Amino acid sequence: xxxxxxxxxxxxxxxxxxxxxxxxxxxxxxxxxxxxxxxxxxxxxxxxxxxxxxxxxxxxxxxxxxxxxxxxxxxxxxxxxxxxxxxxxxxxxxxxxxxxxxxxxxxxxxxxxxxxxxxxxxxxxxxxxxxxxxxxxxxxxxxxxxxxxxxxxxxxxxxxxxxxxxxxxxxxxxxxxxxxxxxxxxxxxxxxxxxxxxxxxxxxxxxxxxxxxxxxxxxxxxxxxxxxxxxxxxxxxxxxxxxxxxxxxxxxxxxxxxxxxxxxxxxxxxxxxxxxxxxxxxxxxxxxxxxxxxxxxxxxxxxxxxxxxxxxxxxxxxxxxxxxxxxxxxxxxxxxxxxxxxxxxxxxxxxxxxxxxxxxxxxxxxxxxxxxxxxxxxxxxxxxxxxxxxxxxxxxxxxxxxxxxxxxxxxxxxxxxxxxxxxxxxxxxxxxxxxxxxxxxxxxxxxxxxxxxxxxxxxxxxxxxxxxxxx
Numbered sequence: 001x002x003x004x005x006x007x008x009x010x011x012x013x014x015x016x017x018x019x020x021x022x023x024x025x026x027x028x029x030x031x032x033x034x035x036x037x038x039x040x041x042x043x044x045x046x047x048x049x050x051x052x053x054x055x056x057x058x059x060x061x062x063x064x065x066x067x068x069x070x071x072x073x074x075x076x077x078x079x080x081x082x083x084x085x086x087x088x089x090x091x092x093x094x095x096x097x098x099x100x101x102x103x104x105x106x107x108x109x110x111x112x113x114x115x116x117x118x119x120x121x122x123x124x125x126x127x128x129x130x131x132x133x134x135x136x137x138x139x140x141x142x143x144x145x146x147x148x149x150x151x152x153x154x155x156x157x158x159x160x161x162x163x164x165x166x167x168x169x170x171x172x173x174x175x176x177x178x179x180x181x182x183x184x185x186x187x188x189x190x191x192x193x194x195x196x197x198x199x200x201x202x203x204x205x206x207x208x209x210x211x212x213x214x215x216x217x218x219x220x221x222x223x224x225x226x227x228x229x230x231x232x233x234x235x236x237x238x239x240x241x242x243x244x245x246x247x248x249x250x251x252x253x254x255x256x257x258x259x260x261x262x263x264x265x266x267x268x269x270x271x272x273x274x275x276x277x278x279x280x281x282x283x284x285x286x287x288x289x290x291x292x293x294x295x296x297x298x299x300x301x302x303x304x305x306x307x308x309x310x311x312x313x314x315x316x317x318x319x320x321x322x323x324x325x326x327x328x329x330x331x332x333x334x335x336x337x338x339x340x341x342x343x344x345x346x347x348x349x350x351x352x353x354x355x356x357x358x359x360x361x362x363x364x365x366x367x368x369x370x371x372x373x374x375x376x377x378x379x380x381x382x383x384x385x386x387x388x389x390x391x392x393x394x395x396x397x398x399x400x401x402x403x404x405x406x407x408x409x410x411x412x413x414x415x416x417x418x419x420x421x422x423x424x425x426x427x428x429x430x431x432x433x434x435x436x437x438x439x440x441x442x443x444x445x446x447x448x449x450x451x452x453x454x455x456x457x458x459x460x461x462x463x464x465x466x467x468x469x470x471x
């Protein structure tokens with residue numbers, strides 16, 4: 001027993017360590033793969049597909065043989081009395097005497113002679129028990145045929161919804177991963193800027209204390225440093241939130257420690273691919289179009305279902321069982337007599353008149369089908385527009401990235417020149433602060449431009465339904 005506990009504990013520790021290692025140095029693709037398995041929305045979409053399979057079989061099973069058992073026990077607290085005309089019997093007085101003796105024996109105060117020529121009779125025993133088994137089989141039902149087709153369509157809807165969910169989870173994982181990298185890089189850059197500003201402030205303070213610089217120069221640097229420190233503190237908090245958002249997408253606890261392997265520049269370089277702009281695509285293969293087409297098919301089946309309600313349905317059954325009777329509860333004793341019976345039958349239900357209800361239902365289903373057709377056309381046009389917009393945004397993000405990269409190089413050179421001029425006494429502290437603010441803005445714009453390339457590429461792939469199709 002002790003050895004088993006040690007083995008179980010070792011396996012548990014190994015599993016925990018393995019799970020922790022899975023979240024160490026996580027690449028973007030590994031994060032996507034992890035999210036597609038562990039994201040709660042993705043898991044529920046998988047469960048929906050499994051439930052659709054079960055519902056499909058549930059629908060099929062309604063047309064297969066059904067066997068049901070039934071046990072019925074009855075006990076008359078006061079048995080019902082029926083009256084029979086006394087004139088119907090040849091020996092009326094003898095029958096009356098027998099009945100009176102029966103009622104007297106059972107302590108019932110009843111005089112047959114006062115029953116106006118009727119003889120009170122109790123049929124059967126006080127207690128009865130019936131046990132039956134029924135086999136039923138549906139022979140024809142138009143709604144069952146439509147139901148089979150609908151179950152198949154519902155399964156397709158669930159599968160397409162799963163694909164749609166996976167596409168959205170993938171895009172969310174890319175966005176969340178990129179936001180973490182953005183805040184991480186921002187914190188690093190702001191921390192370096194703060195250190196450089198603090199060094200400049202210390203130098204200019206010493207120069208001011210020696211009377212070689214104006215107090216305004218010190219104040220200008222303090223203002224810039226204070227702004228950088230405030231931004232750094234806020235970005236540090238946002239970095240924690242970004243990690244929590246990523247954990248939420250990954251489907252793990254938001255406070256779990258996750259280490260990311262990739263960086264913004266590497267991912268940006270990997271996601272610059274203008275070839276995707278010219279890749280052929282068919283609107284009919286996009287997931288949104290397939291979902292809209294599923295909706296149209298479902299509406300067409302609902303119309304068929306309403307029409308099928310005007311058709312007759314036919315079913316057959318076989319019934320077999322036993323019946324027991326007794327004045328006392330003797331049904332569990334061996335000497336209890338049981339009487340068998342069986343029955344076979346066919347039932348046909350023919351709809352004749354519904355006061356226009358079926359006609360109204362059919363017309364309503366027809367209207368919904370026409371709406372679904374228009375929705376499909378609208379979806380087709382919307383998808384084309386979304387893809388065109390996604391391509392435009394992606395191409396712009398690449399161009400903007402190159403532009404922001406050049407602007408950053410220029411801003412670094414301008415800031416460095418103004419810093420040199422400032423310490424040489426050629427430029428003012430105001431000029432230096434303007435150059436620094438321009439540099440800090442260029443740094444953040446460059447980081448955002450890299451993230452835009454990554455996110456817009458993901459948005460375009462999602463619109464094209466390309467990535468999951470290639471997997």
